[in-house]
Amino acid sequence: MAEEVKLFRTWSSPFSLRIVWALKIKGVEYETIFEDLYDKSPSLLQYNPAHKKIPILVHSGKPIAESYVILEYIDETWKETPLLPEDPYERAMARFWAKFGDDKVLTSIVWGVFIKEGKEQEEAMVEAMKNLWLLEEELRGKKFFGGERIGFLDLALGWLANFISILEDVAGLKIVDEDKFPLLSAWMKDFADSPIIKDNWPPRDKMIAKFQALRDEKLAAAAAASK
Amino acid sequence: MSKEEVVLLDFWASPFCGRVKIALAEKGVEYEHREEDVLGSKSELLLNSNPIHKKVPVLLHNGKPVCESTVIVNYIDEAWPSPPLLPTCPYERARARFWGDFIDKKIFEGGAKIWGSKGEALEVGKKDFIEILKQLEGTLGEKDFFCGDNFGFVDILLIPLTTWFYAYEKFGGFKVEDECPKFSVWVKRCMQRESVAKALPEPEKVYEAVVMLRKMNGIE
Numbered sequence: 001m002a003e004e005v006k007l008f009r010t011w012s013s014p015f016s017l018r019i020v021w022a023l024k025i026k027g028v029e030y031e032t033i034f035e036d037l038y039d040k041s042p043s044l045l046q047y048n049p050a051h052k053k054i055p056i057l058v059h060s061g062k063p064i065a066e067s068y069v070i071l072e073y074i075d076e077t078w079k080e081t082p083l084l085p086e087d088p089y090e091r092a093m094a095r096f097w098a099k100f101g102d103d104k105v106l107t108s109i110v111w112g113v114f115i116k117e118g119k120e121q122e123e124a125m126v127e128a129m130k131n132l133w134l135l136e137e138e139l140r141g142k143k144f145f146g147g148e149r150i151g152f153l154d155l156a157l158g159w160l161a162n163f164i165s166i167l168e169d170v171a172g173l174k175i176v177d178e179d180k181f182p183l184l185s186a187w188m189k190d191f192a193d194s195p196i197i198k199d200n201w202p203p204r205d206k207m208i209a210k211f212q213a214l215r216d217e218k219l220a221a222a223a224a225a226s227k
Numbered sequence: 228m229s230k231e232e233v234v235l236l237d238f239w240a241s242p243f244c245g246r247v248k249i250a251l252a253e254k255g256v257e258y259e260h261r262e263e264d265v266l267g268s269k270s271e272l273l274l275n276s277n278p279i280h281k282k283v284p285v286l287l288h289n290g291k292p293v294c295e296s297t298v299i300v301n302y303i304d305e306a307w308p309s310p311p312l313l314p315t316c317p318y319e320r321a322r323a324r325f326w327g328d329f330i331d332k333k334i335f336e337g338g339a340k341i342w343g344s345k346g347e348a349l350e351v352g353k354k355d356f357i358e359i360l361k362q363l364e365g366t367l368g369e370k371d372f373f374c375g376d377n378f379g380f381v382d383i384l385l386i387p388l389t390t391w392f393y394a395y396e397k398f399g400g401f402k403v404e405d406e407c408p409k410f411s412v413w414v415k416r417c418m419q420r421e422s423v424a425k426a427l428p429e430p431e432k433v434y435e436a437v438v439m440l441r442k443m444n445g446i447e
Binding site for chain 1: 328
């Protein structure tokens with residue numbers, strides 16, 4: 001019996017990419033619905049009324065939202081190529097670091113360093129470096145965060161492997177220096193070039209344009225607010 | 228030496244610590260409880276076990292630390308599988324995790340916008356907070372607990388946060404019972420469980436602590 005799997009996503013969201021990767025790694029066939037967040041579809045609003053956000057996975061008509069919730073659902077529903085480790089302590093570590101990735105790493109890099117300049121950016125950079133250093137330590141002795149192969153935490157942090165170079169190009173600064181972060185740099189390369197992952201990055205030129213526009217908008221708003 | 232060593236680094240007023248105490252009690256796990264002076268001087272053990280966030284709760288299981296209350300509750304559920312805190316069906320588990328995440332994102336921060344402000348900002352905070360409770364009330368529906376007949380994961384994540392509601396009510400000039408009566412019934416139902424009643428502080432004591440926090444933050 002064919003199960004209907006639909007993914008509501010945007011072309012650029014790093015949270016959506018996690019789900020694309022997970023579904024493809026597990027060999028799950030699905031339909032993609034691209035959303036315009038400035039003109040959300042009635043389906044999006046119906047499937048995620050609490051947050052009105054993507055990604056949303058709809059499996060046989062039943063919606064699931066929040067990327068980490070969706071990843072765990074995918075892992076429990078399609079059991080081949082497990083994403084989370086088996087051991088409860090290792091699972092707790094993966095979940096802890098995934099939360100750290102979103103709450104601290106992404107926040108400090110995108111909403112800290114990337115959209116700021118001058119002294120504010122320098123201060124944000126100190127915070128971002130501390131957070132990246134913790135990830136560097138976490139990789140010690142491992143090829144991927146999941147060990148020998150890609151796992152839940154690699155998918156959670158995977159956005160770094162592509163987005164960092166885009167943010168660096170647009171903001172004109174280095175965030176992940178290969179000399180300072182040899183393990184993280186190697187992981188970013190290995191992850192970005194992995195089968196499935198390498199075929200699903202969003203188009204670079206569109207990403208550069210999008211993030212340039214975001215940085216311009218945020219810097220302009222900050223300048224206006226300080227007047 | 229006991230075969231399982233379980234230690235909880237705790238703070239009496241923390242609803243996040245409350246979650247862990249309830250989960251351990253539901254599973255019948257014996258543990259050593261250590262109170263941390265979080266506003267004063269944190270212990271070496273806390274700083275070593277949670278160097279990243281330096282916060283409670285921390286669960287130490289045979290010396291290995293687990294941090295972040297929701298991660299800890301999931302860990303407890305998986306390390307001691309019986310009785311299960313999450314439903315068995317993957318979709319219901321996803322629903323439980325979704326609402327757990329919603330509670331994590333909205334409740335404590337929403338409450339801080341009430342106790343941590345005054346005037347117009349407080350009024351906005353109060354309005355938003357009541358909206359959030361109404362959403363939760365909607366998802367509870369006619370069920371006894373958030374996932375159905377059995378007390379579980381979502382209830383455990385939410386019920387300790389309600390010990391701070393009395394403080395929000397005093398500062399905001401409202402009553403949860405008037406705005407969300409079904410929600411209040413659920414609170415009372417949970418408070419009848421021994422695991423919950425024993426784990427949680429008196430709301431009046433929490434209120435006194437929040438009064439102090441408000442002064443410390445220069446809000447009066």
